[in-house]
Amino acid sequence: MANQSQDQAQEIRNIPKVELLFEENIEKFNQMAAGGKAPDLRNTNLSNMDLRHARLKGLDLSGCYLKGADMRGVDLSGCNLQGVSMEKAKISGCLFPDNVSLEEVKFSVEYGTRIRTSPIIKELHIIMALTQGIYKLVQEASARIK
Numbered sequence: 001m002a003n004q005s006q007d008q009a010q011e012i013r014n015i016p017k018v019e020l021l022f023e024e025n026i027e028k029f030n031q032m033a034a035g036g037k038a039p040d041l042r043n044t045n046l047s048n049m050d051l052r053h054a055r056l057k058g059l060d061l062s063g064c065y066l067k068g069a070d071m072r073g074v075d076l077s078g079c080n081l082q083g084v085s086m087e088k089a090k091i092s093g094c095l096f097p098d099n100v101s102l103e104e105v106k107f108s109v110e111y112g113t114r115i116r117t118s119p120i121i122k123e124l125h126i127i128m129a130l131t132q133g134i135y136k137l138v139q140e141a142s143a144r145i146k
Contacts, residue, residue: 021049030055070124080117087112100124 021029021041035040041056043063050070058078058091064070066086073093081100086108096105099117 009067013141021046021054026051026053033059050094081115082117084115085112 003110017093021039024056030053039057039059041061041064044061045065046069047067048069049064049066051066051074052070052072054074056079057075058133061076062079062080063083063085064085066089068083068088069086070095073091075095077095077097079097083098087104087110089109091105091109098116099119099121100115101118101121104113104115104117
């Protein structure tokens with residue numbers, strides 16, 4: 001069983017782009033990601049890694065294990081975070097995708113639960129923004145009438 005786990009870890013490390021993260025060669029990883037060669041990070045164990053400078057925006061991180069990872073200030077917008085676990089991860093300043101609720105992030109960081117994404121959350125953000133815009137227009141119109 002331990003050999004199987006080690007073999008899986010070695011298999012993940014053998015993927016060139018992922019290997020760059022394990023070797024903490026963030027600059028080269030970012031160059032490849034920016035060049036449109038999106039790394040396949042699905043189901044990868046990135047626990048306890050320093051990802052503060054990694055360009056992860058828009059990548060598929062589904063199923064990733066990020067326990068204790070340092071992700072402060074990382075832009076995760078556009079990322080697929082379905083099934084991600086972030087127990088005890090440092091997430092201060094992270095920008096999360098619109099389809100992930102604050103509660104999902106909180107429970108994942110505090111208890112290690114897997115994040116559930118929902119397109120409805122993104123739609124609710126749009127509705128809230130539109131409602132706020134309409135409210136502001138009504139207030140301005142009311143002020144002009146007085």
